Amino acid sequence: MLDIKLIRQNLTECQTALQHRKENINLQDLIDLDDRRRATEQKRSSLEAEANDLQKQVGKLKQQDPDHPTIEQLRQKANEIKQQVADLSKQEEEIKQQLHQQLLTIPNLPHPSTPIGQSEADNQTVRTWGEEYKPTHPVMPHWEIGEKMGILDFERAVKIAQTRFVNLVGAAAQLERALINFMLDQHIKAGYGEVMPPFLVNSQSLQGTGQLPKFATDAFRCQEDDLWLIPTAEVPVTNLYRDEILDSEALPIKHCAYTPCFRREAGSYGRDTRGLIRLHQFNKVELVKFVLPGESEREHEDLVSDAENILQLLRLPYRVVALCTGDLGFSAMKCYDLEVWLPSAGQYREISSCSNFGDFQARRANLRYKTKGKKGTEFLHTLNGSALAVGRTMCAILENYQQPDGTVLVPQALQPYLGREYLV
């Protein structure tokens, strides 16, 4: 959520920043609304001050003489004021609600270092890695080899659930587990504390990270219970400290978490219909950081490195892409995607997305910190990134490690987890 004070002070900057993300929101309307809020609040609170004063007078008089004649007068006066206060409070509450609801639908401002652009096409490649590990022989798509080996079963998944689900069978199931453990072990080594959070969360949590109110149709919902299947571990983990005041000395806090992720993928009907790329349920290991505002940019770069480290250890070719303003997610001010090489398609595909949210999520989720000896509290900064999407990592392995004879070599880093050299 943007700070209304910041909008008031930097109206034109905010307005152009939002235009860069193709958002045509009239911020002046918000300021007008905020003006009304302030005026109403001032009126109300001065009336309340008057009423409080009367109350104290009544209290004093009652102690002197319970039947003091002016008590009745003061009482009437207080009742009159109370009526006015009630009316004003109602107005004030409506204005506040309106303002709040509008603010919740406004995306974050892009960071100055985010390239300005319209779409995916304007994203900037920052670096590429592992060119030498790309296979040189023809490679079957992962779904083809997976079905041939009998380890990916899409057909029966449709029967027991729906399209866009999969059964991982035998070696694939083991590989999935191995990847999860491998990734978590690496991150723990890098200083991230593991969390296994709830896989269902309430609406408040989704609002905290930015999925609600605008993107309700993207998530699976258990309507009876105000619970939603998590679209990413970002939601429960970022909300861990919601409405808490952390000690500045405790920052940065770094967590890693494995969770399944559930997405309705509404509006992607024709896309990636085959294989593991786009499923309603997939596994992911996520990194989440809570940091001091001055440190978020550096922590962001480190977070990207931590995600890259997994790809490097697995020897999977990838590139790092800086998303442009037009392609940036709702809550992010800056974002790098990691894209892994998929030889069957001859293209790089997103396998991780590492974002710096600034204080945007912190405001929504009321994540604050306090510095000893300093008055007041401040919003911290949040960051997160996939490290990595496990299903897509499996795709990349099934393809990049595919041998000309149709077997798949197990990446060396994973061999201790699987206890073998080849998947057959």
Next chain:
RNA sequence: GGAGAAGUGGCAGAGUGGUUGAAUGCACCUGACUCGAAAUCAGGAAUGGGGGCAACCUCAUCGGGGGUUCAAAUCCCCCCUUCUCCGCCA
């Protein structure tokens, strides 16, 4: 799911209708003492909104929401959470 108890500041814990935003203790900050520290003494200090250059003023907040009253941490209703017992269960 049924029965009971409880939810107060960073923590512990008083407070059952009126100058209580809230005693006391711990933790914290400032000053004094000290060569320095500890101990001791004196003082300060909650969070959020609004106004003011500022000193400061003002409103709200005792799990959440409603109600009674001139006045609610305190009384009434609903909800949430935690604990205990019973039931069910991986």
